[in-house]
Amino acid sequence: MKKILTYTLFFGLFILLGCRDESLNPMPGWEPGVHAFGVFADIAEPKDGAGSRPNAVTNAVNFPLTNQSAAKENLKIRWVSLDNKLTVNKVEVYINMLESYNDADGNPKSASLGAKLIKTLSPAAGNREWTAFSITPDDVYALFKDATVKYDGTNAVKVFENPARPRVAGQRLLNAGTVNKLAVSADQFVMTWKLYTTDGLVFSVWNSDSICGDPTPYSQASANCSLTWTVK
Structure with missing residues (x-):
């Protein structure tokens, strides 16, 4: 009797799964x-195969403290389509500036000025090929010259006019x-990006472990x- 019941349940489950309408499956495909x-x-x-990525390490290359008008951060980026099904035709590059200061009580604070578009790239290169910029x-000053912070918690002051951290041309x-x-701490700059494909898709957020913290x-x-880089 137990064997008959087992076989009945098995074949019932087989028929149920075999006849399932996949169009009704609530789980989206990859x-x-x-x-x-x-x-x-x-x-x-x-x-290839090296464990470290020195060209992507935080503060690997920084802005200089002096003669900044003659300085630049040389960068490059490549888009990657693992299955070769998408093509990126535009890359937007964003910069967020973080300013360190001490509040009215002497506590260390960091003000995020928000990510702003600084470069728009039209990569002529193909999959896994570099685009330099x-x-x-x-460039950074032009983006944030009007940004304000309420250093005392009440009054908004332009970052580049903060009397506690005077800034001069150059x-x-x-x-x-x-x-x-x-x-x-020094001013800090965080560069992020947004990818646009020829199919009209936009990618700006990725898995923090497998992509952002790529362990391979x-x-x-x-x-x-x-x-990320700073001033040294």
Whole structure:
């Protein structure tokens, strides 16, 4: 009797699954996607299979403290389609500036000025091929010259007119130092990107573990989601 019941349940389940209407399946199928890998162009690429990625390490290359009008950050980025089903025809590059300061009580704070579009690239290169570009301190200043922070919690003050951290032409972006005998960190810059494909798709958010924190050794499929540098 138990065997008959078991066989009945087995064949009933087989018929149920075999006749399932997949159009009614609430789970979406996997769709193609793209990601990118942004690096500091002045640092040589490692060999395939190498564990480290020195050209993508935080603060690997920084803005100088002096003569900033003549400086630039050389960068490059490549888009990657693992299944070759999508083509990227536009890359938007964004910069967020983080300013360190001490509040009225002397507590260390960091103000995010928000990510702003700084470059629009039309990559002529194909899948996994580099597109080079540069970002200068003057580019960053032009983006954030009107940004404000409420340093005292009430009054909005332009970042580049903050009397506690005076900035002058040629040295608008600051390195680490002291304000009222308290340490403050250097200005920091976080570059992110948005990818547009010929199919009209837009990619701006990726999985933080497999893409943004790509744990695999360096290869043509390497990925990241941002680059960060400072002033030194």
